[in-house]
Amino acid sequence: MKFRILTLFPEQFDSFAQTSIIGNAVRDGHIEISCTQIRDYSESKHRSVDDAPFGGGQGMVMQVQPLKDAMHSEPIGENAKVIYLSPRGKTLTHDKVVELSELAELILVCGHYEGVDQRFIDTYVDEEISIGDYVLTGGELAAMVVVDSVSRLIPGVLRDANASLDESFASGLLEYPHYTRPAIYDEMEVPAVLRSGNHAEIEYWRLVQALEITKVRRPDLYNAFMKHEHDEKTRRMLKKYLKT
């Protein structure tokens, strides 16, 4: 997967692209992250990329020309999708992340100021995506969220492949609680079942915890999960759970 980031602040991605899981994925060649500095493609003096909004109002708008030329500074792959990060976009979900992870190339356009000229969006952007209902100073943090969540689904990026399946959302439920050593800390003891070695009981305990947490915090996910088909083992555990 190749991520191309169009941004005014490429330096913001330096440590992100070198650190931890993402850094290893880049080093191992599972993903590529290349930033294009939009300002390098400004044709105006003082390398400006924005101008006042037609119709008046406060703030500035990013102009089409620098964005267009930054976009064409590298060939746009066949199986590439151009995404503009903005609060107006459809909110990112696990299903969308799965869909994006199957592409060969993602071009992520990071806006600043009040946004970008609509003619750029109409001509080049395939999809507007939001990471949540709040406003950020620029699209860069949202772009990193897309890169991080999509990269985790690229084969080879996570050591233990089904780790990403156990995670929240992949199973359709919020995650069960996690514990590690020591078994007792500040008089707080790890639930005994987790140290019993009884894998069936442990699996059941984890499912119940996930169901309970999801029922309280995300009843929408809980109801959807209860409507879905499940494998025989899960069905059996659900039957037992619903009897309690």
Ligand SMILES: NC(=O)c1ccc(NC2CCCC2)nc1
């Ligand atoms: N919720 C989001 O995903 C999001 C994305 C971009 C942004 N701000 C950018 C967009 C245009 C100018 C700054 N704010 C919020």
